[in-house]
Amino acid sequence: MGNAGPTGLKERIAAELAAVRERSLAYTDADDDMLVRQHSLLMSPLVWDLAHVGNYEELWVLREVGGIEPLRPEIDHLYDAFKYPRKDRPSLPLLDPAEARKYISGVRGRVLDVLDRVDLTAPDPLRSGGYVFGLVLQHEHQHDETMLATLQLSRRPGLVRDGELPPGRPAADPEVHIPAGVFTMGTGGGTGANPWAYDNERPAHRLYLPGYRIDRHPVTNGAYLEFVEDGGYRDPRWWLPQGWEWVERNGVEAPLFWTRDGDIWWRVRFGREEPVPPEEPVQHVSWYEADAYARWAGKRLPTEAEWEKACGGRTYPWGEADPGHQGRWANLGHRAARPAPAGAFPDGASPYGVEQLIGDVWEWTDSWFQPYPGYRCFPYEEYSKVFFGETHRVLRGGSWATHPSAVRTTFRNWDYPIRRQIFAGFRCARSEE
Numbered sequence: 001m002g003n004a005g006p007t008g009l010k011e012r013i014a015a016e017l018a019a020v021r022e023r024s025l026a027y028t029d030a031d032d033d034m035l036v037r038q039h040s041l042l043m044s045p046l047v048w049d050l051a052h053v054g055n056y057e058e059l060w061v062l063r064e065v066g067g068i069e070p071l072r073p074e075i076d077h078l079y080d081a082f083k084y085p086r087k088d089r090p091s092l093p094l095l096d097p098a099e100a101r102k103y104i105s106g107v108r109g110r111v112l113d114v115l116d117r118v119d120l121t122a123p124d125p126l127r128s129g130g131y132v133f134g135l136v137l138q139h140e141h142q143h144d145e146t147m148l149a150t151l152q153l154s155r156r157p158g159l160v161r162d163g164e165l166p167p168g169r170p171a172a173d174p175e176v177h178i179p180a181g182v183f184t185m186g187t188g189g190g191t192g193a194n195p196w197a198y199d200n201e202r203p204a205h206r207l208y209l210p211g212y213r214i215d216r217h218p219v220t221n222g223a224y225l226e227f228v229e230d231g232g233y234r235d236p237r238w239w240l241p242q243g244w245e246w247v248e249r250n251g252v253e254a255p256l257f258w259t260r261d262g263d264i265w266w267r268v269r270f271g272r273e274e275p276v277p278p279e280e281p282v283q284h285v286s287w288y289e290a291d292a293y294a295r296w297a298g299k300r301l302p303t304e305a306e307w308e309k310a311c312g313g314r315t316y317p318w319g320e321a322d323p324g325h326q327g328r329w330a331n332l333g334h335r336a337a338r339p340a341p342a343g344a345f346p347d348g349a350s351p352y353g354v355e356q357l358i359g360d361v362w363e364w365t366d367s368w369f370q371p372y373p374g375y376r377c378f379p380y381e382e383y384s385k386v387f388f389g390e391t392h393r394v395l396r397g398g399s400w401a402t403h404p405s406a407v408r409t410t411f412r413n414w415d416y417p418i419r420r421q422i423f424a425g426f427r428c429a430r431s432e433e
């Protein structure tokens with residue numbers, strides 16, 4: 001984005017805004033019951049996400065940058081993610097689906113007017129480089145991924161998208177050695193390579209790491225199945241105390257959406273049952289499961305610094321080229337509703353030769369979500385700051401459901417260690433002896 005002139009940048013923003021809205025409307029192209037119902041206590045009704053992205057756009061683009069008076073001030077509280085927990089949202093007087101669509105399209109029309117007249121070269125950090133538009137674009141794509149997780153939980157058939165994915169390749173050497181040394185973690189943002197980077201990705205800082213080994217590919221279903229069949233879920237040796245408690249209390253014995261039928265494991269994917277494909281990266285595991293598997297395998301989860309260093313210091317592991325929808329480097333943007341088999345993207349390898357860092361599955365890391373040294377909150381505390389601490393684990397790299405404009409090697413995602421409805425898997429690492 002950084003190199004486009006002001007006009008090219010505005011055109012690109014307008015195109016991306018149109019594309020993300022098309023995506024949100026496609027995921028909510030369902031009958032009202034489907035949209036207002038709560039499919040899981042963990043998730044909002046889909047109609048909440050839909051109006052919330054419009055409300056967020058109104059707050060940031062129309063009010064903050066455009067100086068426009070609130071369109072419907074009486075609904076703001078309903079779409080404030082901090083006011084009511086997700087489980088209480090269905091009982092709120094939310095806009096119904098037709099009203100929600102009308103509201104967000106009204107907002108969007110005015111947003112395009114603001115885009116037309118705003119000076120994207122102004123020094124103000126919300127305007128500069130189109131930051132505020134990057135903020136709302138990424139936000140809507142993140143909610144689209146959340147909506148996909150809700151749809152998967154609903155077990156309603158119809159959203160399986162069986163796009164073509166390249167075949168897998170076995171790894172000649174399943175681990176990659178990363179030598180000891182200093183690397184740059186995070187990004188400068190602003191005029192740096194990632195002008196739309198979030199506050200939590202900044203500032204860029206130098207960090208020394210001892211040498212380590214990291215898996216070339218994410219852990220596959222086939223590998224994970226060995227842990228399951230070896231009694232991994234019945235052996236407290238592999239689990240942290242809180243993880244073991246979670247397993248026992250919930251009777252967990254396999255990843256979410258898996259069921260056993262005799263010797264064969266099946267999974268439900270968007271309402272359709274199919275045998276668990278052994279070559280595909282495992283997904284729908286909690287941080288506790290990832291951590292237990294790693295211990296069983298004689299390894300550990302990588303820290304987020306180790307994960308990021310393995311990317312080789314570029315915007316994407318393969319370089320600066322935008323992943324777009326060409327699909328040569330990574331499985332992103334819901335091309336297919338599943339991760340690609342391990343080894344599917346040799347061209348997407350990092351300079352160290354680590355593959356599938358971007359796309360396929362979010363990867364749990366060992367790290368708590370904490371600010372980088374020199375962190376400065378921008379533009380608001382409720383995006384990152386209120387989540388810092390020893391409560392959320394960091395995930396990296398995006399999933400098959402993540403849009404290319406909402407992921408890069410510095411991007412940080414986070415969730416509670418018990419969460420499994422997100423499209424998350426992992427890879428392992430180990431320290432050098």
Ligand code: AVJ
Pocket residue numbers: 081139142143146383412413414415
């Ligand atoms: C970064 C995915 C953890 O969904 O809770 C959406 C993104 N922040 N609206 C989330 C977000 C505000 C956030 N995650």
Ligand code: FE
Pocket residue numbers: 052056081139143
């Ligand atoms: Fe949000």
